[in-house]
Amino acid sequence: KHVYDTIHRAVHEWGFxxxxxxxxxxxxxxxxxxYDNTMSRxxxxxxxxxxxxxxxxxxxxxxxxxxxxGTAIGWADGMRVSCDTGPTWLPEFPLPHxxxxxxxxxxxxxxxxxxRSVLGHRWWHNDPDCVLLGNTTK
Numbered sequence: 001k002h003v004y005d006t007i008h009r010a011v012h013e014w015g016f017x018x019x020x021x022x023x024x025x026x027x028x029x030x031x032x033x034x035y036d037n038t039m040s041r042x043x044x045x046x047x048x049x050x051x052x053x054x055x056x057x058x059x060x061x062x063x064x065x066x067x068x069x070g071t072a073i074g075w076a077d078g079m080r081v082s083c084d085t086g087p088t089w090l091p092e093f094p095l096p097h098x099x100x101x102x103x104x105x106x107x108x109x110x111x112x113x114x115x116r117s118v119l120g121h122r123w124w125h126n127d128p129d130c131v132l133l134g135n136t137t138k
Contacts, residue, residue, distance in 0.1 A: 003048060003051050003052060003055070004051050004054070004055040005055075006055075007019070007051075007052050007055035007056050008055040008056070010056075011055070011056045011057065011060050012057075016060070017059065017060055017061065018060070018061045018062075018063065019052075019056060019060060019061070019062050019063065020063040020065055020078075020080075020127075021052065021062065021063065021064060021065060021067075022065040022066050022080075023065070023066045024045075024048075024049075024064055024065065024066050024067040024068075024072075025066050025067060025068055026066070027044065027045055027048055028041040028042065028044065028045040028068065029041070042071065045068065045071055046071060049071065049072060049075040049076075050075065052075070053075050061077045061078065062075070062076050062077050062078070063076065063077065063078035063079065063080065063127055064076040064078070064079045064080065064124075065079075065080035065127070066080065067079065067080070069081075069116075069119070069123075072124070073123050073124075076124050077124055077125060078124050078125040078126070078127045079119070079123070079124045079125075079126065079127060080127045080128075080129070081112055081113055081116040081117075081119065081120075081126045081127065081128060082108070082109040082110075082111075082112035082113045082116070082128050082129050083102045083103070083104065083105075083108045083109055083112055083129070084103075084104035084109065084129055085104060085105070085106055085109040085129040085130060085132060086103075086104035086105040086106060086109075086132075087106075087132055088105055088106065089105060089106050089107050090105050090107055091103035091104060091105045091108070092105075106132075109128065109129050112128075113126070113128040113129075
């Protein structure tokens with residue numbers, strides 16, 4: 001009910017016709033505190049996407065971000081298809097090396113954008129992250 005009411009208000013009362021919804025994957029993480037424990041995480045996620053679309057209506061352009069790709073087919077009009085870009089070719093964050101594929105960097109953003117380009121205009125409109133131009137991002 002809360003999700004439905006919030007999305008409905010944003011579209012039908014505040015007049016938004018494009019919604020970019022980020023961190024959608026978090027709703028299907030283990031231990032997310034979902035209300036109905038008889039549903040799997042995938043079922044709960046699917047219900048969430050269906051609820052968002054029903055509340056927004058067919059005329060609203062919905063962009064999924066941080067969203068499991070396959071689950072959003074038919075619900076999202078656009079999809080972020082890359083990880084965050086960054087000011088460097090490789091990630092600079094002091095995090096584990098095994099997570100370098102998803103950390104902000106130009107390399108990761110380009111790799112995902114190019115490898116997922118075939119999804120665009122088939123399942124949705126692809127939304128790659130921005131390209132940073134300039135001498136510095138500081």
